[in-house]
Amino acid sequence: MTVNDAVLGGIERVKQLLAHEKVKQKIDALLDAFEYGEAGLDLIILALQNSEVDVQEAAYWLLQESTEPRAKLALQLYNPYLFFEYLFTIEKYTDELRRIACVDISQELQTSVTCNYNNIIQVWNTQTQQVICTFQPEATKEFHQIAITPKNRVLGLWNCNDYAEV
Incomplete structure (x- = not known):
C-alpha cells in the first residue's frame, strides 16, 4: 500500500x-x-x-x-451569525438600529441597557420591552461602551482607556 x-x-x-x-x-x-x-x-x-x-x-x-x-x-x-441565539427585539429601535452605539444584557437576561449616539442610556426590562429608566451623562462624556455589573448597576466607559462611571 x-x-x-x-x-x-x-x-x-x-x-x-x-x-x-x-x-x-x-x-x-x-x-x-x-x-x-x-x-x-x-x-x-x-x-x-x-x-x-x-x-x-x-x-x-x-x-x-x-x-x-x-x-x-x-x-x-x-x-457566522447563525451561531447567535435570538433573545429579543427592542421594538423602539428596529427602525433606528444604526443609532444604537452599544448594548449589554444582564446575566439573568432580565435587563438590557442601550446607549445611542446621542449618548442617551436606557435600561430596559427585556420581558416587557419597557424602559425602566433613562439617563444622559454630562454632555462632555461620550460613551464608547456600557456594561451591566453583577449587582445590576450600569457601568459606562468613555475614552476607552481613561475613565469609567457607575
Missing part, C-alpha cells in the same frame, strides 16, 4: 463519517480532515453547509486556524 492509498483511505473514512455519523463523530472527522491537506480543507469548507449547526460551527472555527486563501474566502462568504 502506497502513501497515497493510505491518504485516500483516510479521506474516504472522513467522508463517510461526515455523511453518516452522529454530530460528535462528524466534528471529530473534521479535526482529522486537517491531516489530509487540500482534500481535507475541501471537506472542512464543505462542512460549512452541513445540516447540523454544530458541525458548521466546528468547521468555521477550524477554518479560522487556516492560512489558506480558500479558507479565508470561505469564511468571508459564510454567515
Whole structure:
C-alpha cells in the first residue's frame, strides 16, 4: 500500500463519517480532515453547509486556524451569525438600529441597557420591552461602551482607556 492509498483511505473514512455519523463523530472527522491537506480543507469548507449547526460551527472555527486563501474566502462568504441565539427585539429601535452605539444584557437576561449616539442610556426590562429608566451623562462624556455589573448597576466607559462611571 502506497502513501497515497493510505491518504485516500483516510479521506474516504472522513467522508463517510461526515455523511453518516452522529454530530460528535462528524466534528471529530473534521479535526482529522486537517491531516489530509487540500482534500481535507475541501471537506472542512464543505462542512460549512452541513445540516447540523454544530458541525458548521466546528468547521468555521477550524477554518479560522487556516492560512489558506480558500479558507479565508470561505469564511468571508459564510454567515457566522447563525451561531447567535435570538433573545429579543427592542421594538423602539428596529427602525433606528444604526443609532444604537452599544448594548449589554444582564446575566439573568432580565435587563438590557442601550446607549445611542446621542449618548442617551436606557435600561430596559427585556420581558416587557419597557424602559425602566433613562439617563444622559454630562454632555462632555461620550460613551464608547456600557456594561451591566453583577449587582445590576450600569457601568459606562468613555475614552476607552481613561475613565469609567457607575
